[in-house]
Amino acid sequence: MDATDDERLAERRDRDVAVQRVVDALAEEGPHTDAALVTDTLVRRLADAGVPPMPEPWVASVVADLMEGNPYVVSAFTEAQADVPAPEHPARSEIID
Numbered sequence: 001m002d003a004t005d006d007e008r009l010a011e012r013r014d015r016d017v018a019v020q021r022v023v024d025a026l027a028e029e030g031p032h033t034d035a036a037l038v039t040d041t042l043v044r045r046l047a048d049a050g051v052p053p054m055p056e057p058w059v060a061s062v063v064a065d066l067m068e069g070n071p072y073v074v075s076a077f078t079e080a081q082a083d084v085p086a087p088e089h090p091a092r093s094e095i096i097d
Contacts, residue, residue, distance in 0.1 A: 013077055018049045020078035023062060027071040038063050 003011070022045045032038045039059060046054060062072045073079045 013081075015051060016074045016078045017081055018051055019046065019054075020074045020082040022046055022049055022051070023066075023072050023074065024082060026066055030066060031069055032067050035063055035067055038066055042066075 022042065025045070026032075026038065026042060042059060042062060043053070065072045
C-alpha cells in the first residue's frame with residue numbers, strides 16, 4: 001500500500017523535528033572547538049534518533065554553523081515547532097525552496 005501525500009508529509013515533518021532536536025541539543029552544548037568531534041557526535045545522535053544518514057555536505061554545513069555558535073534551522077516547520085536557540089553571531093537568513 002502506497003503512503004498518501006499527507007502520510008509522507010507527516011513522516012517528513014517528524015523526521016525534520018527529530019533532526020532539529022539533535023542539532024539544537026548540540027548548539028546548546030557549545031561552544032565547540034573540535035569539528036571532527038562535533039561531526040561524529042551529530043552523525044551518532046542522528047542515527048540514535050532513527051534518522052537515516054544525511055548527505056556529507058549537509059553534515060558539513062551544520063557542523064560549520066555549530067562551530068560558529070549558530071544553530072542550524074532544518075526547515076520553517078521545525079523552526080515553528082522547536083525551541084531553536086538564538087545565534088551567537090549574526091547569520092544571513094535564507095529560505096531555499
